[in-house]
Amino acid sequence: MRSHTLNRVYLFILLGALLASCSQKEKKLPEVAVRDTTITVENSFTELFVDSVTLNRFVKTTENDSIANQIQSFYNHRNYQFAWFFPDGLADFVPTFLGLQNDYIHYSGDSSLYNAALVSRIDSLKQLKKINPKDTSIVNTELLLTEQFFKYASRAYSGDHRINIQELNWYIPRKKINTEAFLDSLLKNKAQNLSAYEPVNRQYNLLKENLLKYYQIRKDQTWDSLAPDKKKYKEGNSYAIVPEIKQRLFALGDLPEADTSDLLDTSLTQAVKRFQTRFGLKQDGQIGAAFFREINVPIQERIQQILINMExxxxxxxxxxxxxxxxxxxxxxxxxxxxxxxxxxxxxxxxxxxxxxxxxxxxxxxxxxxxxxxxxxxxxxxxxxxxxxxxxxxxxxxxxxxxxxxxxxxxxxxxxxxxxxxxxxxxxxxxxxxxxxxxxxxxxxxxxxxxxxxxxxxxxxxxxxxxxxxxxxxxxxxxxxxxxxxxxxxxxxxxxxxxxxxxxxxxxxxxxxxxxRKDIYGHDKKMAERLFSTGTEAVALKN
Structure with a gap:
């Protein structure tokens, strides 16, 4: 009886492995473009070309099959022209790209994208005034930069693919981005006017701007819980807690000017109403339980909330x-x-x-x-x-x-x-x-x-x-x-x-x-478990 049970277990495991294998095989990879042989040294914008043998060898060693196909397709479209180097040196948009990536690492806390070896390579080549396309170090840096860009674009613009969105009860299909077209646009525009072709919803950068403000608030402010000392606060009266409330509302941008007085005046009432509007509360200007509940949420939790929604x-x-x-x-x-x-x-x-x-x-x-x-x-x-x-x-x-x-x-x-x-x-x-x-x-x-x-x-x-x-x-x-x-x-x-x-x-x-707004279904909580337990964005919260 025991052997029959074990056989069924082994059969179940084998079947599961086969199904997983089939599932992986069915995963659709980006198509590889046909090589554009109409581009020649005479009509190209650079005389630098990657050797096909070197490119093929590099692509075969790329661990991510999707990115490998994107690299091959990118260079096929340009008939193997260099992208990141010109005959007289490193392209001036290389530092711009690295700046974009560093910016992402800073506000997301996702340090897994940082490639110290690549940065070191680039630093060592900055002073070169003449580029030899057969120099192994230069060719590898060219290809590594392209690979790094596709890694960055995938993470920064389509999200963390380690997260199964359907496990989080999200059934809107993930957007598909054309990272190759994005890179072409970046190169064509020399990394200028990024918002015109950046493959991201406008909300993303708006949230990013506010995230950076909240990082600064966390650095500059203490955010201990405020305990109300009255059941009701009336405009025109003075209260000991009012200076602290004003300080917080000024930091959050709801109070237009700094004010250390203890008078509950009209400007404070208007600031409270603005705060209530932003948090979906009744806009009555009253400093009550709902107001204290929201303003006492730690800044670190608000940072997490912004990061969750940016994802x-x-x-x-x-x-x-x-x-x-x-x-x-x-x-x-x-x-x-x-x-x-x-x-x-x-x-x-x-x-x-x-x-x-x-x-x-x-x-x-x-x-x-x-x-x-x-x-x-x-x-x-x-x-x-x-x-x-x-x-x-x-x-x-x-x-x-x-x-x-x-x-x-x-x-x-x-x-x-x-x-x-x-x-x-x-x-x-x-x-x-x-x-x-x-x-x-x-x-x-x-x-x-x-x-x-x-x-x-x-x-x-x-x-x-x-x-x-x-x-x-x-x-x-x-x-x-x-x-x-x-x-x-x-x-x-x-x-x-x-x-x-x-x-x-x-x-x-x-x-x-x-x-x-409140996490009424607990979806933020599930997201937090996936985002902040891996030590990526959590880094940003600790810094």
Whole structure:
């Protein structure tokens, strides 16, 4: 019996190894470009060319197959021309690239990219005034610089590939960057005007700027917990704690000028309101429990929060220039973009902690006016059927009916989906919809749903989506919402619109203000375990 069990164990292990091997084989590597032999010494921009034998030998010793293919493709495109050296010496954009990399290492704490041997090589070649393309040291430095660039670009712009984003419940596909095209642009522009071709979402650099400010705050300030000594603080009065509050709000940029007085004046009230805006609190200017809870969070934790969200930003595409919708779950907001610019935003209600709204992307292609609500099996089992047992008229009271073996709620103003819903096909059964429970939009925390996203201004979204169809007037949309029977409207072609359901607890808003929100689903905590336990970004937190 024992031998049979062991055989099954060995078979399971062998099968697992074979599956893993197949999975690795199926991993798609970047295609290698065909060598461009039309480039010759006569028409090239440099007379320096890498020997093909040397290049092939170098590529074969490159440990990362993806980067090996990128190196080969890069030099094939340029018919083996040098990139980092000119006949009269090292290119002036080499120090610029190394500066970019050092900047990344500084703010991310990821010292694994630092290549001391390469830096030493470059230092030893800086003074050369004539470059010999057959000099082994020079050729190897040329190739090592290209390899180093691809390593840097992959990490800095697409994120840490050691992190499995789906393990973190993130189902928006990682962006794909063309590092070869990025390097070509860098060389062509001599590393100038980087923002014009840098393959990163605009939010990334905005967060980076604020990260550096927070590093400085951590260096300059002590951030011990402030203990309130009053239940309520009134404007016009003086309090012993006010100078410390002013000092912190000045450091954070909410108080425009330094002030050491203990008077709770109008400028402090305005600074508190600004702080409350940035943290998603009720903007009443009151120095209360919620205010102290947020301002007492250690600066080091805020640095971690920024780094976590910078990593997420690396996964997403560069800022789209098209129409799109973005729901930021921790912010409880839907942002509507037209041609890449923010058009308007609205409050939303998202899934509760027990019913997380899924992080994913899709394409909105249908509007359903006066919708039925098809009750999900879980709600039918846990809520509807117990209700029917208690009260035989439960379905009629809630305007519901049997539809085969399922239950649905009829269209109308009391329908749980309200008067309109917006569909973007997905396997999570998540969509945007109206709601009769308008009171929830006034809450500062709005995680109440079973996973779908409730909109505070659904009619406004319908008008935006149908704005280019002249037959859909405001009155017609209102009539369709109150029709009393279900009406599907299909968006076609360019009218279809990408939808991103994201999870960002730190970002910079359109007014240039750094915002923070609570980690309502615990996703930041999971990210922290992966990012800061490896000793990479953690280095930055200790320095």
């Amino acid at each position: 997420r930003i690396r996964w997403v595409p560069a800022t789209p220039t098209t129409d799109y919708l973005l729901v930021n779950i921790p912010e409880y907001k839907l942002h509507v973009y037209e041609d890449g610019n923010l058009s308007f935003s609205m409050n939303v209600v998202v899934g509760s902690e027990a019913h997380n709204t899924v992080i994913f992307s899709g394409t909105l292609n249908q509007i359903v006016f006066s919708p039925y609500w098809n009750v999900p099996p879980s709600i039918l089992k846990n809520e509807i059927l117990p209700g029917i047992k208690r009260r035989p008229n439960y379905l009629a009271k809630h305007n519901m009916e049997w539809n085969g073996n399922a239950v649905r709620q009829k269209p109308g103003p009391k329908n749980s989906l309200g008067l309109v819903k917006f569909l973007f096909p997905n396997s999570y059964n998540i969509y945007l919809h109206d709601t009769p429970s308008k009171n929830l939009f006034g809450e500062s925390s709005r995680a109440f749903s079973h996973g779908c996203i409730r909109l505070s201004e659904p009619k406004r979204l319908a008008e935006f989506l149908l704005r280019k169809d002249s037959t859909w007037t405001e009155q017609k949309i209102t009539d369709a919402m109150n029709l009393g029977k279900e009406k599907y409207v299909r968006l076609r072609g360019k009218a279809e619109i990408p939808v991103f359901i994201g999870y960002f607890t730190a970002w910079v808003d359109q007014n240039g203000l750094l915002n923070f």
